[in-house]
Amino acid sequence: ELGGTGPLQHGQLRHCAWSTPQATNITSASSRTCAGMLPDGRIWVLGNLGAAMTRRDPLTLSMSVDGMNFAKSFVVNWGAPPVRYPGAAKMPGFQYPSGLWYAGTGYAAYSISKEDIVVSAFPLSSLDARAEPSTLLV
Numbered sequence: 001e002l003g004g005t006g007p008l009q010h011g012q013l014r015h016c017a018w019s020t021p022q023a024t025n026i027t028s029a030s031s032r033t034c035a036g037m038l039p040d041g042r043i044w045v046l047g048n049l050g051a052a053m054t055r056r057d058p059l060t061l062s063m064s065v066d067g068m069n070f071a072k073s074f075v076v077n078w079g080a081p082p083v084r085y086p087g088a089a090k091m092p093g094f095q096y097p098s099g100l101w102y103a104g105t106g107y108a109a110y111s112i113s114k115e116d117i118v119v120s121a122f123p124l125s126s127l128d129a130r131a132e133p134s135t136l137l138v
Contacts (some may be wrong), residue, residue, distance in 0.1 A: 056093025080112060
């Protein structure tokens with residue numbers, strides 16, 4: 001509940017009932033993730049899930065019916081090219097993903113090695129409950 005209208009001011013947010021955090025069955029590469037809900041209610045998480053802690057390759061999309069158990073993962077992109085312009089904290093990989101769904105198509109925007117921004121698109125039908133986990137690139 002917000003106290004008043006206009007910009008949120010310090011101390012205005014009251015009565016938040018957040019659930020207690022619970023572990024899922026996904027491992028993360030200690031990198032940024034993005035999550036949301038599909039039109040059919042399934043939960044998706046986009047990130048470097050399952051990659052080694054120091055790697056950001058591959059970029060995956062994991063799916064869950066209940067938001068806790070992620071039974072399917074799909075590869076969005078893999079095999080990052082080498083870094084072209086060396087710099088601090090740069091490594092090959094797919095970083096800073098963001099995703100959305102529009103008109104039956106999923107879009108994943110992300111950085112490649114902190115040098116290029118790309119968008120991968122894939123049809124919602126490729127995530128059908130009967131589909132086998134696979135590569136999603138279109």
